[in-house]
Amino acid sequence: MALFGSSKKTPALKKVRPTVVRTQNVAKELFKIAKSYEMEAELLDFNLLDVQTYTRIYDGSKETEWEEISTEESRNFNDEALLLNPHFQIKQTYEIEVFSKKPAKDDHYRDLKLAVGANATKCKVYLSIAQGSKVEYIPHFEEDLLGMINTKKVRAGILVYMFDSMVEGVASQISARVRIAEKLEFEQSETHLIAEGYEPTATINDALILHYENTKELNDNERVDYASRGFIQSVQKGDLLIEYVKAKMGKPGRNCRGEYMEPKEPVIANEPNFKVSDNIKVVEDEDSIKYYADENGYIAFEDNTYVIKKDVDVDAISFKTTGSIDSGVDSDVNITVKEADAIKDAIGSGMKVEVTEIEIDGNVGSNASVVAKKANIGGQTHKTARITADELEINVHKGEAYGKNVHITRLEHGVVEGENVDVAQALGGVIRGQEVVIGICASHVKATATRKIEIKKMLGSENIFTIDPLLSRDVQNSVEDNEEKIKEIKLRLRELKKEIEKYTTLVKNGTPAFLEIKKRLLHYQKNKVKMPESFVKKYKQFQRMQERLKELKEEFTLKQEKLNLLTTRTASFQDNILDARIINHDKWIGYNEIKFKLVDPPMELVYKPLEGSDDKIFGLVELSDGDYAIRPLDE
Template structure:
């Protein structure tokens, strides 16, 4: 029985030594994991965690290199500088914090000074603090201190490092929030700030090469422009100073750090240059610029980028190919301003050098071959040694064509044979015409067969007329841009007429005003003279009235001068328009051979709209034909033997 009593007594003693909720009041702890330590205390005293509150007394920050035994302490006032150092980018650096706190029992639920919510991004590199919208807040002198303490408590519970990644002006932000509460007694809308910000991980990037020249000629497509599916970018043109290639060097990247100081790992970097960057070769026409991050290859002249072998680049201005076709090259749009010269060496005289439906835009194009149906050529200089299809179109500064059946527009055109084609130019020289239409300023033809329509604004000169059904027309509107020039002159003339009307009206009003005030102004001048003779200063009102009148006179005179200038400009425009319309009187049709019947010579008068026509007879000697006008105003054709 005694043994049983001793055992019972020992058990009672053990039960009495277990802490209970009633035993917990407060304690001071020092820990590296505050939340875990509070959980442990709660379990030990058998009380809910929410019944334990705490106050942070102090904290200490330490770091060490992996493998080292001891931690080194960073003083609290130096902790923020840790973020600026290279230590955070070293994956072998471990950071921890020791918090000294006083734990105590919550006596009753205490409303927070302000409602605050903490959130974070997925990587825990950014922690956000939101001051929630609240009404009827009570300001106190301790509010700022209490808010800062509450922020530290929230961060400590989440294991966030204190004082290391904090917003550099956190205290200033809190102070402004408190000032708002003090003035408004409320927070009218949620206010969010970045409470602390760690280090974002940056993944390493390998070296890469960018072929800028392959994208420089592409842009946003206009919805109203039809897409040319034949354009496959056969050549890529550049201008001086254009960036052709760019090698971006490899970057190592770096680890990140969460706001708890934990390492965010990144893959091992690949820092070698790519094979493309290592093996690039260049020739004349390209220069290199290099910095820490890039190697740039820049064009030093116009042309196109040629890569004769892999990673070997050169700027060239001449392209020699066998054909331009949908099958081989697609359309070539090098642009007139890039100084690219295209030579098409067609070996089959019956094949098209420029195939059906393709476009070629370049500085110069030369070929001995033909131009296919629906083909379009635009260049400064075009030379076609073969024939052009009826549906082909050529635009150029200078064009030289062997056999032309299509359409060409240029400043200067030379054609060996025109066969039912169309020509628009300033100056046209043709050896033989068999049908077709010409519109130009000056036309020179060696031999005209039949059914040609030749229209010129200044001169038509023919060496030999061999057929009939031809029309030789002198028309001022045949000059390229004539309609636009006339329209501009007429528009300017109408504007000047409106200005004359407006100025005349203004001058009339001012002249009336000056006339009506003349008697009053004369009286004022007389009164001022009298006062000056008496040695009395004239009243300011009289002086001001005189100044206003003089200002009106000055404005009137300026308007008169402006009206004169506008009238002179109006007369100049009328004279220019008349000269353009009357240029038909200086134009000529010259035939150095005898005439064939059924041909027609016509002069078009614009003002008034009249046609003067001459139908030469068979065998009539060649003549120089011009337009004249009798004293009665009748238009006649003057013929002068050649």
């Protein structure tokens, strides 16, 4: 057992006597010599004394002799046909001198970190110089660098003097940089191509790609919508639906180890055995067969045939059956939903449907959304359902409905907004449109229009009927934007007026002096006498004041014209309000209100028809004093 404080001497490193060997496998030879000295192969180094390159054509049937080619021949060996011949073979024999590695302190290139690597096929070989590497120039640096590169290539099993015609140029370039700098530090890592064989072309196996099934990739912040399961795959004319990629045999190569790289036989397992309908266009070339949609619709697979269809019938749209359907309003897809049971939902809770046309025999459930160009709902809508369609018909409506031409059979406290809105029976709710027609009006109805509200039969009270030129959000935004611009221009006009007054006074007061200076300058000019600098300066100063006054007046005129235009535009928003009408063909019952909203001046006028009154037509009239009032009219 060792005592405390005892020391043990580190055995001296063994040294290998310089040994010259000929071998085709340098790594194996280094390992064998290291083993004989009972040391690690990493402690050995070698010099490359000679390289012999041999070639032959051998097909395995008859033994052929190897023929040696010179270093010059190997450097210029570029016979592609021969190199890509599978029976052509290359080998090299190396004469090396093996010895122990120098201690780091004795190695001039200890701080030059070089590495030789290759891509996966070994067809491209690169020299890498690590960032921070340092080297000092010596006269034979370029020769040493080439030697180091060749040594590393041999260690890696890469052929020397073959496929490396560019290596001398790389070594020369680096050497020149070191020679100029005398002592060079590489601030960034560098990679240089030093050998390039013949890269093989990969074999392509056949493949069948169903492009119509491609789904949108989600961002990290997006959640998966499990309700959207692609019950139908909508397509647009010109969409690539299916693609068959034909199998293609790859091309051979030869890497920088001299190895022939034979391509694999292609696998053919996906040849199309289906048919397509007339509305699917087939385009074939040497690489693929592509199938394109020739019209809008959705793609279906029936009887081993792909077809594009427009109409689809389903019993119901729900999370369990179809999931949400989103084919787009321009897809030409038309859906009929047949579920008509009053206690079931034809469109289930939370479902989203977007198609060109939809016919729903039954109900639309809670939080459901339907978007189409044309929609017809035979049942009722839940109070949280939302329906949007240009042409829209709903039997019983409790939710939200938006469209251009909207017809509601019975409105039960729902919301309706459109251009032309026709409600057969209104039992409370909100109606907004350019023109609104109500067949039977019960109580608690709020109807707003830009042009006309017409009630055919009045059965209730507590109703509010409003004419509002700014009903449209776009018009509201336009008016607000217009008013903001008017404020800005009025402010600028006040500023301009002050500046014009200031410069007008300056010009007026300075005119006599200006005329006198002008007279003197003409006198100097006529007598060819140099004009005093102070006179010229004052003359130009007055000219600038005149120009500035002219610019201010021009800007004032333009701003005033712009103000007039904007003011006229604001007034135009309510131009038609005097033509707007609220018409009740029946007697007034209970408490009701008629309102007209003015834009300029911004105000709201209210009229309360007397109960039992027979007044039928109401409009806005301008009084003699410029005020407005709501009055019963004859027409």
